[in-house]
Amino acid sequence: MRPESLFPAFAPITSLKGCGPRLAPLVEKLAGGRVQDLWWHLPSGLIDRRYRPRIAEAEPGRIATITLTIDRHLPPRTPRLPYKILGHDGSGKLTLVFFNGREDFLKRSLPAGEQRVVSGMLELFDGQPQMTHPDRIATLEEIDQLASVEPVYPLTAGLAPRTLAKIIDHALARAPELPEWLDPAYQRQQRWPGWREALLAAHRPEHAADLEKHSLPRQRLAYDELLSNQLALLLIRRRLKRLSGRPLKGDGRLRGALEKLLPWPLTGAQRQANAEIAGDMASANRMLRLLQGDVGSGKTMVALNAMLLAVEAGAQAAMMAPTEILARQHAETLKPYCDKLGVRLALLTGRDKGKARVALLERLAAGEIDILVGTHALFQDDVVFHDLALAVIDEQHRFGVGQRLGLAAKGQRDKGGVDVLVMTATPIPRTLSLTAYGDMDVSKLTEKPPGRTPVDTRTVSADRFMDVVGAVKRKIQSGERVYWVCPLVEESEQSDLAAAAERHSSLKQALEPELGEGSVALVHGQMSSAEKDAAMEAFAGGRAKLLVATTVIEVGVDVPEATLIVIEHAERFGLAQLHQLRGRVGRGGRPGACLLVFSGPLGETAKARLKILRETDDGFRIAEEDLRLRGAGEVLGTRQSGLPDFKLADLAAHGELLAAARDDARLILERDPELATERGRALRVLLYLFERDSAIQYLRSG
Template sequence: MSHVVSGGDLIAATSIQTLKGVGERVAAKLAARGLLTLQDLWFHLPLRYEDRTAILPIRQLQPGVPAQVEGTVEAVERGFRFRPVLRVAIGDASGATLVLRFFHFRAAQVAQFKVGSRVRCYGTPKPGQHGLEIIHPSYRLLADGEAGVLGDSLDPIYPAVDGVGPAVLRKLIMQALDRLPADERLEILPASLLQEQPWPSLREALLTLHRPGPGTDLAALAAGRHPAQQRLIIEELLAHHLSLRRQRIALQRHRAPALRGKGTLAAKLLATLPFQLTAAQQRVFKQIQQDLKRPSPMLRLVQGDVGSGKTVVAALAAMLAVEAGKQVALAAPTELLAEQHLANLRNWLQPLGIEVAWLAGKVTGKARTQVLEQVRSGQVQVVVGTHALMQEAVVFHDLALAIVDEQHRFGVQQRLALRDKGALAGSVPHQLVMTATPIPRTLAMAAYADLDVSAIDELPPGRTPVQTVALNGQRRPELVERIRAACAEGRQAYWVCTLIDDSDEVIAQAAQTTYEQLAAALPELRIALVHGRMKANEKQATMRAFKQGEHDLLVATTVIEVGVDVPNASLMIVENAERLGLAQLHQLRGRVGRGAVASNCVLLYQSPLSMMAKQRLATMRETNDGFIIAEKDLELRGPGELLGTRQTGLASLRVADLQRDAGWLPLVQALAERLLAESPPLADRIVDRWVGSAARYAAA
């Protein structure tokens, strides 16, 4: 992409090897950490700071607050009670004493600490047996009469780079900072914006963060509220947002088939369904219909809770493509989920005379050759499958709509491969992405700037909310009786374990053991076991048998988390629930409550619970709303885990934190619109600075 290159950009792109002390070996170590240019070092920001700009009297030390002190050695003691230990007591004019404690030391060190010698040290005091002590402080012995120079700025502590010592890294960063261009050559953001906000220039912000002066507000830095950080946060969020928008703009320059039929097939499908669409489903289908009429590719994410009816909406969208004589592909991440989509679509579409083909890893030999030929010739208009759909051998006659379910479970290249399948007809297919993991609004704004986001935010009528309780693991015997009673009434139950085999390290009941115990305790029930180490066809067969009512109780690992629909199952027991995240617990709970019978979810936990586990279990008891749960999950876990790092570069933001900095996103969005409209070259420079080559994958 051609765009303006300034003198500042040229300096920024200068190789690290132009710095003093960077030979081939050091350059290779830095490159392994992604540090290749001067700009990379400018943005390798400190994790925290140590304040050696002042000496604090020992009497004023606070437990847990790092500080620098200076004192005279009053006593030295070596001990060997449990392991070698060296204690050095120092005192100062404030009349207080501090103990320095070392567990790793050499004889030469002991000899250094003579009574009466002066020592300056830095560390975090904590209460000890005889007042405050610092364990393994950094220290320096002062010569007689030596005043000891104080630092004129806080000492930055940088993220470690393997094979490059902290002192060497610090020197290299300081050298790189000495080459920072003047403000006007470094600045990219429009002057009008900088005048509207009370931020420093980029040069000033970088120098402040690498060399904060005495009296800098450390609390503001730790909380990400310092103006110097905010200046960088805005630019970084803007770069990620722009890279996603740039992807979208590039893709929308392609042609896509405009599907402007009357919707006859969709209307026929609606008429044959045994249920009415909810208002939310109708609203989202209308949005999709409008998108598909345009000659540019639809890029829409449909998010909705488990059981909200996303598949029906996808099927209606597929009808618009089929009516136009085009093809539709639906990809799901597991065979189990893909098979369920296949069953639903065949059930709905075959009465309309539409064939649905099946393409997964286990379709081999003649059957596979036949399906590939039907897809290539256009004889089959709807194809359902796993990532097998994305393989090179699969050629479509005229693919107009690519539907991807649980898209965050696919790698970026796989999704690109499916999108490119439609390019053979001279256009790209419309893309419909579905997820049952509701995404908080703030995260959706940042992570899906390349997609229009729709939410199916109501459940179909007649669905009874699942009652959730959390019980101590000691109450397992009561649950066995509860299962006996539920199954005696003709209902089915799940018992989910978090490990397959017993492990000494983790106190978790393994699925295998639980299966054996329950089979012994409930001999009258038909009990099955499913886990991730079983062969795919065994797993499928067991799940299918459970769905058809051939088993009363299914003991499983979290492999059943996504997508299996068994309306007769009304009891879900999750063992060691404290080990799972909120999103996973919510997905598991969504396996029950799919029929009209009142359903229950029991979260069994092992004491003691961590604070986070307590909050998670409380959230599960309080609400069934996936969107509220997603917000809470974001609050507890942060965006990286929630999205999955394969999803976007957002998990690896350098300065910004999506949860903390969500308030800036509306400004970032508005600013992105402005830059793309008024100054595309500036937008390109911002993306190149922060995202670089990762930009092409960010929204694939």
């Protein structure tokens, strides 16, 4: 049960004064539908009204708060002209300007002959000071109530700044005093205020520095959020580890034979990963390991090695990929090795129907298939394994944690849980890997196999488009193949599609008269699986020489003859994504090249991104830079990334706090595994505050 002290936090925003049926939908769209969502909606700026000069000394271009005597009103002769009010103090004159001003209202607010305080941006017009639409108008008695510094919040259309600020004030009034969950020594060392004090200070900045992510109140709030994330992940991990695994030991015959079949020796990093995985699989606990490796670092062979260990131990293994193209490709890569080793491999995708599917599932249940490769079709209820011991999941960030657990549940309960190995070719910065994969051990493949040369990367301005087409034609005429990647236009797939179709048609006209009918193929996300596969097969088989594509080719598609990739509007892509795409070429021994076509003028961030790509092909360095330049949400392509959505923490700015939260969480659970001490009970409140309720259930259920 959520503690009573947090009931106000989870009350609907409609319970706040001033947030009725008209405004509530706007506030909800902006921040969320509960009171605590407004606590996390922090100011992005401030208006400082502390500058209170006399008129003659006032600096133009600043917000000034001025006390003046109103002289007279000058209503406009036509409605198109502004309404003007003249005033003075002992040092000079000031004109107040109102467009579409209502005369009755202005005469009431600013009556001639009386003193008023006005606050707003001061400008010079024809050398004379004037203020257009003052933000605040007050009497001398009200001056003390005029906030000297006001927070400025991110807004949405239809919501006035003052209205939102008032609603947030009402929300903050409900913030309770909560028990302190921080370690007292660490809190003193960081000089952080208490939770409620930090929340109020973050909403009431006094200076521009208070808006910075490194200000003490904001650091404190970010740390709270990161600590709740790390504590929850460790609780979930502990639960998964408690589900007993089964010790799997092979005799090494299949793995030894595989090594002899490989075209080149394993890298040191591959050997290390194989040893870590074998160690996990031999233990009585379940394996939960992330295998991170750059494009072309040899992850697939490490995964095959793990699956062969399961087969040596008399069990089955499954490998799941996010798309049909990828699943097919994994099956085609692994099958020749499995055939030579006498290991039975099959492929199951959503396309398999009818009798063929039934026959395959019967063989699987009877134990006549050793390794099953497939898409999320593997999750379906009618897919029953004879004895599944290892699940390999490729490109995990396309699947949620729930799906990861779903495949792991396909094992036989009486034999212990299924070991899980997750692979990703998206090099993930350490900070992100802690938040997205904090429940896993990590193996990294940092070396490239022999024979891989770095891809020659160049930037080309879009106005040299015909030169790029010429370079593509020359490559194809020399027997090589080319990818042409169209940009992500907007969030909408429809417009991406239009861009790709249009580019496909213009390149067909430019190239097919010389290269022959059908030599320019198109693949995009809106095609059916069969159409996509047909286009990919035409390209892989050499009937098509140029493949125009949206980013569906980003992950794992392997055509060794492809040596050039052209990426249009490269400035719209993230660094990690450009690096992924670039990894599609130069895989077959011939050197690869990548042309990043950009439309200028480029902003500083875009320039920095393209420069890093030219300088390095180290995916991990690129990922760290991507995080620094774009922030966490973008790095893995947020919405499908399975990444927690942080409201207060910014992983690029708060990376060190994340590492500290990780260590703190580990120590807490070592000393107080059930969170039963005084601090432990406060930490339970923290978990509820940041909606990590499921982790608390794991505490109870053990």
